[in-house]
């Protein structure tokens with residue numbers, strides 16, 4: 430951390446004024462004022478003398494099914510993670526055989542049979558191979574595990590790809606087409622990286638479809654301000670819920 434208190438005539442190194450302007454410009458609605466107000470209300474609800482006509486909040490801002498209590502965690506995934514991180518659990522009769530086999534197969538691919546060991550930079554090869562096989566089965570054409578890069582969540586993957594298309598040209602930055610409405614990660618990351626956002630509207634009257642005319646309109650409007658390089662298509666749509674079976678068109 431680079432913040433230092435004022436000592437003698439030395440001043441703070443990192444202040445709101447000196448902070449990277451692009452970070453200040455970031456907007457992330459699902460963590461914004463409504464989420465902050467919800468946290469305040471939650472604190473007030475813990476007190477006996479609150480005046481709210483309800484006694485608990487359901488946070489719908491981030492679509493968090495687990496936090497709302499409406500989605501039971503999937504046992505298979507929990508057992509698999511538990512077994513990999515604490516292998517002695519596999520000796521108990523409570524774990525089904527298929528989980529034990531999966532755990533064994535992953536641990537045997539890890540250095541020292543430990544989930545804590547370092548992996549290759551793109552991730553454990555066996556997992557990438559499984560993903561490639563899945564893509565092959567699903568899409569009917571071969572997939573190369575060497576082309577697969579594992580990330581801890583979607584955010585890091587998206588940020589890595591967007592970083593690759595930055596051109597660092599302040600006068601004519603790279604442009605990325607993003608849907609409206611969208612999940613805020615995209616506009617926030619573009620703003621952080623200084624990438625130009627080309628907004629295109631989804632067609633609400635047509636079940637939130639991507640509309641070719643609208644894409645062309647948005648592109649033509651902004652193409653002189655940036656170098657258009659990429660389009661974000663969210664599938665299935667968040668927050669619209671629209672499932673696009675094919676984006677070929």
Ligand SMILES: Cc1ncc(COP(=O)(O)O)c(C=O)c1O
Nearest residue numbers: 581582583584585612614663667
């Ligand atoms: C469209 C979209 N992109 C990115 C994310 C962020 O994903 P993660 O939490 O895995 O980083 C989400 C999360 O809901 C999302 O819906």
